[in-house]
Amino acid sequence: MSRIVVACVGMRSSRDPAANREAAIAGVNAAADAGAVYVQTPEMTALLERDRAALFDKIREEDADETIAALREVARRRGVTVHLGSLAIRVGEKVANRAVVIGPDGAILATYDKIHLFDVDLPNGETWRESNTYVGGDRAVIARAPLGEAGEAGIGVAICYDIRFPHLYRAYGEAGAAILTAPAAFTRQTGEAHWQVLARARAIENGAFFVAAAQGGVHEDGRETYGHSIIVDPWGRVLAEGDAEPGIVAAQIDLDAVAEARRRIPSLRHGRPFTLVGGAG
Template identity: 80%
Template sequence: MSRLVVACVQMRSSRDPAANRAEAVARVREAAAAGAAYVQTPEMTALLERDKAALFEKIRQPDEDETIAALREVAREARVTVHLGSLAVRVGDKVANRAVVIAPDGEILATYDKIHLFDVDLPNGETWRESATYVGGECAVLAATPIAPIGVSICYDVRFPYLYRAYAEAGAAILTAPAAFTRQTGEAHWSVLQRARAIENGAFMISAAQGGRHEDGRETYGHSIVVDPWGRVLAEGDAEPGLVMAEIDLAEVGRARGRIPSLAHTRPVRLETARPLAAQ
């Protein structure tokens, strides 16, 4: 099908995995009832917890995780493609920030571990060291879904354009970056990054987000967004939990790439360092 309805589930995940799971399932059902064929939840759907000890106490191995199981069940029940934006799962003595793409029959189509870890010191005093807890992924993942080929990424990945170009060159019609962007960086860069990735690659960009003041003290930007391949914002939320929905036409991908065929014009570049004038 060329035309379909997509939905972003915007959340304000707490330190209670059961409550977060119940909200995510309810929102998927709500989106499906409203006609969505694809529903995406944000980064860290199941739990937002900055305390490392508390995080380890509450997370599970992927095959034991109740949120993955619940979203597989609701995908099967509602007959929709569910993209669990991410959750924390155990990987040895560290944690992976893992996305899970689920088919309408409940089978797992793809998993992706966040490649780029957010290790930054922000001007407002916020410090983040994801690498102290999380292990970064090593592989990009193109999910072959009943909707379209989907390039899977998470949050900070959106600042690395080469990842999305690789997806587009591999045939992705939809790119994704579900997130828990900080309010400060979101206000500055969220919208322009989402639109840039869509425009550069002639693809839809769909990114569900966390929004508001969380139980663990952080504040996220929200503004779940759907952008078309020409860079037009089709739908965008605010900071409050809820659904952000849009109808998309996948034929727009071919039209955008035909108008600006930058994918076909990509060339390898050899970098040379110019000599100072005095040395010439």
């Protein structure tokens, strides 16, 4: 049987890790109650904190992180794969923006550190310099995850700003990943302009499902995120999309649709090497 239910937990994380943890647990339980076998939470599930000193005071190394421990127990108890979209994890004097994929037995299947850091100046005056605090990863990761009666499938793990780098997702598609991801805390401005079209493009280009849980609304630390958790099928059709409010977004997906889309448009097999001639300079 290739049909399963997948779900996103839309959140509005605060500066309180305990409150965020409880919200994530409640969301995963609600998704499991709705029949989901794969549940994803957003980027920065456990904490949204712009003050660097406060951030370092509240975060821990991976082995000591209470949110990871709590969600491992929930995954085991409910028998679902839980994809923690990301958490701030202490790595020496910097921080990793780390995704953690947990199997239905509670074991950690894979971790991924966000490769592309959001260092931008937006037209509305917002300035973001993730590299001041975070250290970028250097490994692309496919998690081999048990998905109920559908069996095991490859999940291409990415985070937020990574969605703007199609070569990362192409590598996942060429390696056979059936589900692509980008759990996010997109700004409202950029989300309104680009979020859905980027999600649909990554799905279409690779003939894969795209699943992304999102932060939404005005947060305690002052930022405003777009929300709109989204699930897209391999043909680019939006199966489910939320709004800026926290909540569950779920859809039934048929993993056989991946092979069908790749058969109809076999672009993953048609890539050819080329030489670039000329340039802006």
